[in-house]
Amino acid sequence: MTNLPGLYNYWIVIVLMMTGFYVVIARGNLIKKIVGLNIFQTSVFILYISMGKIDGGTAPIIVADTGGAEVVYSNPLPHVLILTAIVVGIATTALGLALIVRIKEAYGTVEEDEIFAKDEQA
Template sequence: MVEWLTAEISSKYNYWVSILLMLIGFYAIIAKDNLIKKIIGLSIFQTAIFLFYISLGVVRKGTAPIVSEEMILKGYAYVNPLPHVLILTAIVVAVATTAVALSLIIRLYEEYGTIEETEIIGAIKRKEADQDRPAF
């Protein structure tokens, strides 16, 4: 039983690495107060998703998806290129998301002088409280 479990876990190590990276990224997004660290956590999480989907698209002893007569006659397995193409698109979206998030962080730093989430929320609450007070 133990040997079987060890063999199963070690043969699918890329899935375990992907899950570990997802947990690390999710922890950074939830637990960290610094906005830059949150963006790094988001990037780690996205990388874990990319690794997971590329791992799903792997076909053992698969060939390139170029159909030939020999491939049809012998029934070769081929690797579906669609997951890889979708991941390339997702990487472009991830880079764009990171760029927009960093530009928003720069704008927040210019406005509030910090990139710590709790300090920014506190400054926003103080600003709202000051606006609610009547002027004398």
């Protein structure tokens, strides 16, 4: 149990993740659900990036003249994955928002329970 403080990055991630999760499942407003999903998404990004971090490391761009010193680079692989994931994330978020706009036009509301109520009537 001596290593507990070394795990704080995971705990931050979990707290953020659960906040996003709560927003998604507990809120009826569709736009808020999307925002919650974004929080969840960012927490996953932070998880990956923090796993790639090495103590005393630097950004993974090769230094031309190190002056003979050993340079430690952080792991570039998670950076690559997350880099693309962010842009994919915004594209899919846009798709979700577009769907919300259409739902609003069809139902006149973006509240989940009101949509269900209208479905029941129909």
